[in-house]
Amino acid sequence: MKCESGTKIMIKQIPEDFIGARLDKWLKHEVPALKQGMIEMMLRKGSIRVNGVKVKSSYRLVGSDEVLYPDDLGEIKVMDRPKRRKLPVPAQMIKDLRKCILYEDDDILVINKPAGLSAQGGTGQTQHLDSILEAMMGPGHGAPKLVHRLDKDTSGVMVVAKNLKTAQFLTREFSQKTIAKIYWAIVVGVPGKREGEVQLPLEKATFGDLEKIIVNEDGKYASTYYRVKDALGKAFAWLELEPHTGRTHQLRVHCADTRGLNCPILGDGKYGGERAHPQGREQLHLHARAITFTHPNGKTMTFQAELPHHMKATWEKLGLSIKG
Structure with a gap:
């Protein structure tokens, strides 16, 4: 397939996290070196199209959209970016x-x-x-x-x-949801059921200077499977969480909201308030434990990550055995 200029193009499906986002925002995510002026020019010429038609940079993406753009777009060099002073990394x-x-x-x-x-x-x-x-x-x-x-x-x-x-x-x-992720969390309280699925639509909201994700019927579909691996009475629970969608702060909201599990993640004051700090200020107890995906060479790979020190200390303090 060719665009107006005759350049070969690529077809790219929209990742879930960018559904509803502006086209220019997604393009800059795909190719960080792209400047706004370059995007506007390519849209005017038809070098970049959505579903085969010309659109503006402000176009809001939907899940079924296919963005067509030149296959050499990703070869724009970092040197083409606006000059920024980089601090040396220690x-x-x-x-x-x-x-x-x-x-x-x-x-x-x-x-x-x-x-x-x-x-x-x-x-x-x-x-x-x-x-x-x-x-x-x-x-x-x-x-x-x-x-x-x-x-x-x-x-x-x-x-x-x-x-x-x-x-x-x-x-x-x-974007095709073929990658599986497992998270571990300590939550304050214990869910009513030992396992299940939370389905609550989420959207971004602003409260003064504070930006949060909230549950809203007009928000984006979000689904999380959970399982209680262990519990300490009714005070704390160790959850295994598997997000079926990839919304911002999805696990934190699904755990904390009263329409979800109503069990905030330990240390998550942003969504759990004071309930998330029953024993004084704590660090967030949410850890991406494992991921399974297909390598470009075709091999299925699974990796697990050890808990950070503050979470290991909590497991020991609560008398939980780290397993699984």
Whole structure:
């Protein structure tokens, strides 16, 4: 297939996390070096289309959309980005992250992300996983590409693509829901049923300067399977959580909301309020325990990540046996 200019194009399905997002936002996520002016020009010329027709950059994406764009779009170099002053990454950060590597080959890197480390930069974030990975891999290897995210305070297993081809492959795997993820959490209270599924639609809302995810009938469908692995009376429970969708803060809201499990994750004051801190201020007790996916070479791979120190200490304090 060719666009107006005759350039070959790629067809890309929209990942679940970007349904409802602006087209230009998704394009910049796919190719971080893209400038807004370049996007506008390509849309005007028809080099980028949605479902075969011209659209504006403000177009809101839906799940069935297919974005068509030149196959060389991903080859735009990082040097084409606006010049930004990068802070040097301390050697100790690189050394510490190397200790977190669970697996590495020419295509992927699997790590156990520490709690407290942001995946990407943002307001007030001078060092983050993206920058540390880039510094660790060194010049000449290309910037690593995150194909999924964990919250700053959530620890656990993450898969990083080491090249564009692998990133596109894994992004497609996530969008097609062929990747299985398991999370462990300690929650305050015990669910009424030992296992089940929470289905609550979620959307982003702003309360003054605070941005939160809330349950709303007009929000996006979100589903989480849960199982109680162990419990301490009616005070605490160890949950295994399996998200069937990938909404922002999905597990935290599904656990805390009264229409869900009504059992906030220990340390999650944002969604659980004071209930989430029954014994004083705690760190978030949410950990991405395992992930199963298909490697670009066709092999099915599963990785597990050990609990962080603060969660291990809680398991011991509550007398729970870490297993499974």
